[in-house]
Amino acid sequence: MIRTLLADVAQDPPSGVMHYPSRAGARAAREAMLHWLRGTPLGAVDQNEVVLSHGGQNGIMLVYQTVLRGRRPVILVEELSYPGFRRAAEALRADVVPVAMDADGLDPDALRGAIARHPEAQVICTSPEVHSPTCGFTPLARRQQIAAIARQHDLSILEDDCYRMGRAEAPGYRQLAPERSFYVTSLSKSITPALRLGCVIGPKAQASALHRAAEHGYFGLATPITDLAAKLLVHPDLDAIMARSRAGVEQYVKAAVNILGGHDLRWRPDVPFMWLHLPAGWRASAFCRAAEAQGVRVRAAEEFAIRDAQVPHAVRMAVNAGVSLRSFEAAMERLRNLLDNPSEEIGV
Numbered sequence: 001m002i003r004t005l006l007a008d009v010a011q012d013p014p015s016g017v018m019h020y021p022s023r024a025g026a027r028a029a030r031e032a033m034l035h036w037l038r039g040t041p042l043g044a045v046d047q048n049e050v051v052l053s054h055g056g057q058n059g060i061m062l063v064y065q066t067v068l069r070g071r072r073p074v075i076l077v078e079e080l081s082y083p084g085f086r087r088a089a090e091a092l093r094a095d096v097v098p099v100a101m102d103a104d105g106l107d108p109d110a111l112r113g114a115i116a117r118h119p120e121a122q123v124i125c126t127s128p129e130v131h132s133p134t135c136g137f138t139p140l141a142r143r144q145q146i147a148a149i150a151r152q153h154d155l156s157i158l159e160d161d162c163y164r165m166g167r168a169e170a171p172g173y174r175q176l177a178p179e180r181s182f183y184v185t186s187l188s189k190s191i192t193p194a195l196r197l198g199c200v201i202g203p204k205a206q207a208s209a210l211h212r213a214a215e216h217g218y219f220g221l222a223t224p225i226t227d228l229a230a231k232l233l234v235h236p237d238l239d240a241i242m243a244r245s246r247a248g249v250e251q252y253v254k255a256a257v258n259i260l261g262g263h264d265l266r267w268r269p270d271v272p273f274m275w276l277h278l279p280a281g282w283r284a285s286a287f288c289r290a291a292e293a294q295g296v297r298v299r300a301a302e303e304f305a306i307r308d309a310q311v312p313h314a315v316r317m318a319v320n321a322g323v324s325l326r327s328f329e330a331a332m333e334r335l336r337n338l339l340d341n342p343s344e345e346i347g348v
Contacts, residue, residue, distance in 0.1 A: 001230070001232070001235060001237060001241065002192065002195075002232065004198070005034065005228055005231045005232055005235070006224075007230060008231065009224055009228050009231070010224075011229045013223065013224060013227050014028070014230070015223040015224075015226065015227050016223065017148055017223065018157060019194045019223065020095045020219055020220075020228060021219050021220025021221060021222065021223055021226065022186065022220065023082040023130070023211060023215070023220070025049060025220075025223060025226065026052055026220055026221065026226045028226070028230035029052060029221075029226035029227075029229040029233075030048075030050040030052060030199075030231045031047045031191055031230075032046040032229055032230045032231075032232070032233035032234045032249055033050055033052065033120055033199050033229065033233055034047055034050060035040055035233055035234050035235040036234075036238075037185070039167065039168070040172065041171040041172050042162075042169055042172055042174040042175055042201060043171075043172075043174055043175035043176075043178050044093065045174075045201055046204075047205045048207055049201055049202065049204060050199050050200075050201055050212050051201075051207075051210045051213075051328050052197070052198070052199050052200070052214070052220070052221050052226065052229070052245075052278060053184075053186075053197075053198045053199055053200055053210055053214065053221075054197075054198070054218070054221065055188060055193070055196040055197065055198045056084070056162040056186035056188065056195045056198045057084045057088065058161065058182050058196075058198065059161070059185075059186065059198045059199065059200040060084055060085060060088045060125075060158065061091070061092075061211045061217075062200050062214055062217070063092065063123070063156075063158050063182045063184065063200060063202070063210075064088055064089065064092050065092070065157045065203065065217070066096070066182075066206060066209050066213045067122060067123055067182075067206075068092060068094060068122055068123070069322070070120065071078055071093075072093065072094070072095060072120070073092075073094045073095070073120065073122050073123075073250060074094065074095045074096075074097055074118045074120050074121040074122060075089045075092070075095070075097070075121070075122070075123050075125060076097050076098075076099050076111070076114055076115075076118075076121050076123065076124045076125065076155075077096055077097070077098055077099065077124075077125045077126075078098070078099060078101050078125070078126060078127070078306060079098040079099060079100050079101055079309065080101065080131075080134060080301065080305055080311065081098075081120050081125065081127070081132070081304060081305075081310045082127065082132050082160060082162075082304070083303060084306060085125045085160075086159075087308065092296050094239035095118075096306060096308060097117075097118050098119065098194075098305065098306050099111050099124075101121070101136075101235075102109055103136070104136075104138055104139055104142040105126065105131065105136060105137075105138030105142055105146075106124070106126055106127055106138070106146055108142070108145045108146065108149060109171060111146065111149055112122070112149060112285060115149070115153050115155070115265060119302065121153075121155060121234045122155060122156060123155060123156040123157070123158055124146070124150060124155055124156070124157050124158065125158045125160065126138070126146070126157065126158070126159060126160070127160045127161070127163070127164075128143055128159060128161070128170070128173070128175075129161055129164045129169065129170070129172070129184050129346035130161075130163040130164045130271050132163055132273065132304070132316070132346075133273070133275055133299070133304045133314075133316035134266060134275045135200070135267055135268050135271055135273070135274065135275050135293075136231065136266075137169065137268075138170070140170045140171065141168060143170060143171070143176055144176060145268050147173060147176045147177040147181075151177060151180070154180075155180070156180050156181070156296045156342070157173045157176065157177060157180055157181040157182065158181075158182050158184065159172055159173045159182065159183050159184065160184050160185075161183060161185045162184065162185055162186050162188060162189060162198070162212055162257050163186065163189055163271060163273075164182045164185075164189075164248060164270075164271075165189055165190050165224070165242075165245070165246050165270045165271065165272065166246060166270035174201060178203060179203050179205070180203060181202075181203065182200055182201070182202040182203070182206075182210075183200065183201040183202075184198065184199075184200050185198055185199060186198030186199075189231075189272055190245065191238075191241075191242065191244055191245075195225060195228070195229075197221070197225060197229055223295075239251055240269060246270045248313070248321070249269075249270060249271070249272050249319050250269040250270060251267055251325060253267050253271070253274065253319065253320040253323060254269070254329055255316070255329050256274055256328075256332050258337075259329065259332040259336055260276065260332055260335065260339070262336075263276060263277075263279065263336075263339055264276065264277035264279075265277075269309070272316060272318060272319040273318045273319060274316070274317045274319075275312045275314060275316055275317075275319060276298075276315050276316075276335075277312060277313070277314045278313045278314060278315065278339070279339060279342075281342060282299065282313055282339075284301050284302065284311075284312075284313050284314060284315055285300050285315055287300075287303070287313075287315060287338065288315060290338050291315075291334075291335060291338060294334040294335075294338065295331070295334070296331045296333075296335055298315040298316065298317050298333055298335075299315060299316045299317075299324060300314075300315055301314045301315065301316075302314070303316075304316070317335075
């Protein structure tokens with residue numbers, strides 16, 4: 001579908017190929033993005049409030065550039081969180097403070113404590129629908145608590161929704177606290193990471209500032225990409241293709257559960273990764289080295305935490321669509337063999 005639509009755009013590019021991007025020229029793509037997000041509980045959204053980005057990571061940077069103030073701003077993140085939150089903060093010379101979590105996500109008491117210790121904090125970063133790396137989910141009652149704390153202390157909320165492939169299970173922060181919440185998503189997990197296409201939807205009062213951050217940074221997305229997005233995201237066959245993608249991910253996840261189910265594995269059928277707590281004795285770094293020696297790459301928990309943090313002995317395992325199911329199952333068998341028969345370097 002993408003190849004066909006790229007050919008259509010090349011033959012007759014609606015925006016032309018000789019002009020700078022413009023806010024008006026990208027309107028069809030913004031409307032298509034809203035069509036793609038239909039059903040996502042974001043509250044009332046107008047296409048003018050949608051800012052197109054070069055994927056989710058760029059979207060995070062745009063939010064920071066819009067809301068952060070002062071010489072050394074502070075960003076609050078979940079104690080285990082997407083590393084891109086920290087990398088974008090480092091690029092903007094912001095400090096990152098981790099906040100403890102429980103089974104439902106950010107711990108409200110820990111959040112209040114972090115704010116008390118860091119009154120200069122300006123934004124809370126969180127992934128309530130699909131938490132990476134743990135596969136966690138934040139229920140509505142907890143989201144309402146977090147939104148109330150953000151209001152009390154006048155903090156912005158950045159919601160990262162880049163990993164969800166299925167239906168949203170609870171209202172997002174953009175709906176619960178629309179005056180202070182920014183929603184970031186991308187096509188990378190649901191359609192393709194190659195296009196580097198995502199968006200940010202912020203508070204209505206911040207829409208102009210968010211657009212300026214994008215325009216000052218890169219003028220706008222390349223016009224052939226916005227032309228493609230305008231066609232792709234409203235294509236009548238797209239929903240069926242995405243449904244088949246989710247079914248494919250579920251097939252891989254079920255294969256992993258069948259093989260590793262005897263261990264402490266956290267998973268969801270429509271999430272393209274799993275979280276494995278290692279049995280007693282294994283350190284995550286040693287397990288990653290042993291797995292790589294067996295031809296399997298996994299990511300240690302410490303990659304999702306700040307330096308020197310206390311982290312669980314756990315690893316994140318991604319579903320890779322470029323690997324056949326048979327090869328994936330063989331990889332899971334090798335991991336099970338490692339778990340069941342640790343080497344002499346188990347605690348190194």
